[in-house]
Amino acid sequence: MASSLLSSLRHSFTRPFLVRGTMSSAPSSQMLVAVVGVGLVGSEFINQLLSIPSETSPFRLVSLTSSTRTVFTPNQPITSASSWKSTLSQATEKPDYQKLTTDLAKLISPSTRVALIDNTSSDDVAGMYPRWLKAGINVITPNKKAYSGDLGLYEKILAASKESGARFLNESTVGAGLPVISTLKELVATGDKIKKIEGVFSGTMSYIFNEFSTGAADGPSFSSVVSIAREKGYTEPHPADDLNGFDVARKLTILCRTISLSPSSSSSSRTSLPSLQSFASVQTTSLIPKPLEGIPTGDEFLSRLPEFDADFDKMRKEASAEGKVLRFVGVVDPVKGEVKAGLEKYPVNHPFATSLGGSDNIIMFHTERYSPRPLIIQGAGAGAAVTAMGVLGDLLKLI
Numbered sequence: 269m270a271s272s273l274l275s276s277l278r279h280s281f282t283r284p285f286l287v288r289g290t291m292s293s294a295p296s297s298q299m300l301v302a303v304v305g306v307g308l309v310g311s312e313f314i315n316q317l318l319s320i321p322s323e324t325s326p327f328r329l330v331s332l333t334s335s336t337r338t339v340f341t342p343n344q345p346i347t348s349a350s351s352w353k354s355t356l357s358q359a360t361e362k363p364d365y366q367k368l369t370t371d372l373a374k375l376i377s378p379s380t381r382v383a384l385i386d387n388t389s390s391d392d393v394a395g396m397y398p399r400w401l402k403a404g405i406n407v408i409t410p411n412k413k414a415y416s417g418d419l420g421l422y423e424k425i426l427a428a429s430k431e432s433g434a435r436f437l438n439e440s441t442v443g444a445g446l447p448v449i450s451t452l453k454e455l456v457a458t459g460d461k462i463k464k465i466e467g468v469f470s471g472t473m474s475y476i477f478n479e480f481s482t483g484a485a486d487g488p489s490f491s492s493v494v495s496i497a498r499e500k501g502y503t504e505p506h507p508a509d510d511l512n513g514f515d516v517a518r519k520l521t522i523l524c525r526t527i528s529l530s531p532s533s534s535s536s537s538r539t540s541l542p543s544l545q546s547f548a549s550v551q552t553t554s555l556i557p558k559p560l561e562g563i564p565t566g567d568e569f570l571s572r573l574p575e576f577d578a579d580f581d582k583m584r585k586e587a588s589a590e591g592k593v594l595r596f597v598g599v600v601d602p603v604k605g606e607v608k609a610g611l612e613k614y615p616v617n618h619p620f621a622t623s624l625g626g627s628d629n630i631i632m633f634h635t636e637r638y639s640p641r642p643l644i645i646q647g648a649g650a651g652a653a654v655t656a657m658g659v660l661g662d663l664l665k666l667i
């Protein structure tokens with residue numbers, strides 16, 4: 269998608285340009301890109317970005333920051349997918365977000381814009397968004413922390429973006445690369461009324477229950493499928509952040525706030541949604557056994573999870589005896605004023621039982637226009653490739 273869109277832009281962009289005294293052949297209007305967080309999604313994003321041919325790309329990768337190191341090279345953009353890791357690992361500078369803000373802001377000009385991509389799950393990095401936006405730096409992220417956290421931070425983000433005109437885009441925060449946020453924005457911006465959004469919003473929970481609860485009374489142990497979900501890169505850095513339902517609660521909060529964002533969204537759908545102070549206001553059922561609450565590392569958590577396999581096995585057997593499967597679902601219901609996330613039982617012939625595989629998400633938008641049959645979006649909802657694609661898709665929206 270990236271290269272065909274970009275090749276159509278070739279003629280309008282390709283002209284010589286000057287960055288701090290360096291001449292090179294590249295687009296006249298350019299977007300300088302700084303990446304913070306080079307884990308699973310971050311690394312894949314960088315590789316996808318660098319796979320766009322540099323002659324046609326309006327993007328220049330000028331900064332990389334991990335949790336321990338940072339590089340800032342506006343005069344010599346990073347172009348090599350095979351060497352960026354060693355460039356960063358040899359860097360001696362420590363991350364300094366105040367300095368990065370100042371350095372990036374200095375690069376902004378009528379022909380040069382800047383986008384910062386946050387591929388961490390850090391609250392501290394999310395807390396920087398208002399400052400970055402105020403400085404005119406566009407922010408793109410799959411990190412749910414800012415948009416689902418404290419309402420005060422979210423309001424500061426909206427205000428900073430309005431003040432400077434810099435944009436914040438977060439498609440990959442819900443359904444990874446699936447077009448969930450953009451679809452919802454278009455529904456409400458064109459005047460449709462959201463009656464209910466329901467679905468399976470967690471790739472991890474989807475994978476776990478697709479494998480664990482198939483309708484049969486027996487199957488693999490709960491702890492074993494959780495470990496595989498982690499190995500496949502679906503879980504949050506700490507898998508308990510998925511199993512406690514908070515990841516789904518965060519996604520539901522983002523959907524609620526996205527509905528409220530549009531000035532043309534109907535007053536009825538806006539006012540009947542509860543005003544969420546944060547994702548913690550969502551009615552959520554946790555799957556974490558009480559004795560495992562608060563375990564600081566994912567490794568320790570997973571090593572103790574087998575102690576509770578028998579409890580999960582009992583739930584599977586009960587569902588099977590009723591001819592049902594277990595699925596972890598989320599609901600945003602502006603009509604009832606309800607937002608909730610929890611484990612439910614569904615008949616074995618229900619779409620949540622028959623049509624999902626792997627890390628699939630399924631999201632059903634019941635709206636005034638899409639009624640009685642909902643608009644349905646389905647596909648992989650976690651994993652580095654699809655998440656990074658959603659982030660790169662957002663970056664492409666800026667040009």
Ligand SMILES: NC(=O)C1=CN([C@@H]2O[C@H](COP(=O)(O)OP(=O)(O)OC[C@H]3O[C@@H](n4cnc5c(N)ncnc54)[C@H](OP(=O)(O)O)[C@@H]3O)[C@@H](O)[C@H]2O)C=CC1
Pocket residue numbers: 304305306307308309310333334335336363387388389390392393410411412440441444471501502503504505649650651652655
């Ligand atoms: N994986 C998926 O399927 C999806 C992920 N997401 C979101 O994408 C984001 C990244 O996920 P993922 O790549 O899987 O997670 P990873 O744990 O693989 O990567 C996160 C990276 O962020 C780095 N990091 C943490 N704090 C900081 C900091 N203060 N400054 C710079 N770097 C920092 C970590 O470094 P270190 O290891 O050194 O701590 C780590 O490399 C998360 O917010 C996640 O919720 C969204 C949709 C799907």
Ligand SMILES: N[C@@H](CC=O)C(=O)O
Pocket residue numbers: 440441442443444469470471472473502503504510515649650651
């Ligand atoms: N851990 C999350 C990753 C994407 O948001 C999930 O499993 O859905």
Ligand code: NA
Pocket residue numbers: 439440441442443444445446447448449658
């Ligand atoms: Na998405």
